[in-house]
Amino acid sequence: MLQQHLQETYRYLFDEAHALLALGGSFRPFGAGTRRTGELIRATVEPPQDQDGAQDHIRGLIGGFKHEDSHGGLIAAGLVFDGQMTEDETEHGRALVFHLEAANGRALEVVVPYEVRLGNIIDFAEPNVQEVHPEIFVVREP
Numbered sequence: 001m002l003q004q005h006l007q008e009t010y011r012y013l014f015d016e017a018h019a020l021l022a023l024g025g026s027f028r029p030f031g032a033g034t035r036r037t038g039e040l041i042r043a044t045v046e047p048p049q050d051q052d053g054a055q056d057h058i059r060g061l062i063g064g065f066k067h068e069d070s071h072g073g074l075i076a077a078g079l080v081f082d083g084q085m086t087e088d089e090t091e092h093g094r095a096l097v098f099h100l101e102a103a104n105g106r107a108l109e110v111v112v113p114y115e116v117r118l119g120n121i122i123d124f125a126e127p128n129v130q131e132v133h134p135e136i137f138v139v140r141e142p
Contacts, residue, residue, distance in 0.1 A: 005034045005076035006100050010110065012040060013080040017096050021082070024120050029057040031079035033065055035072055043068075043079075054081055058099075065136045075103045077136050085113055096124075099135070107134040 012032050020027040031043040045060030058079060065077040078100035085095050098110040109132045113125040 003102075006078070006102050006106075006108070008040070009034055009076045009078045010098060010100055013078055013098055014096070014112070016042075017080045017082070018122060021096075021114070021116065021122050022120050026082045029054055029061060029079055029081035031061040031065065031077065033068060033074045033077035035068075036075055041068070043077075057081070062135050069103075069137065073103075074137075077101055083111075099132070101134050101136045103137050105134050105137055107132045107136075 009032050013030075016030070016032075017027065028044070033041050033043060035041060043061055043064050045057055045064060058081065061079045065074060068074055069077075078098055080096055080098045083095050083097040085093055094114055094116075096112040096114065098112070099107070100110065101107045109130055111128045113128075115123050117123060
């Protein structure tokens, strides 16, 4: 069941990020989570102006998910940001980067390279998925 919630969270984040890119620009990191009730929630943060970088947004989102989990319980959460590819062999210079987690501690990073063609047409390459360390649902040692 958690796998389904991760997929639904990814699909929501991907669709929203795609729509923002198609409007002609970049966007600040944002997230989404699935409560234990099945309700999908959207998450954004507004850090102070002197802390308005992408990492500040990501830290704020992770903190917000931890808070939400401690009060209402989440079964999945994730965030997305517009990143730059740094590998010399890549065709595309930009990528959507997703960090997705399930409450059981499984965490994935999904990188979807893309390029923007004339008319704000977005061409996405194949996603690259890898397991990463959890940051939202950190399993506590007894």
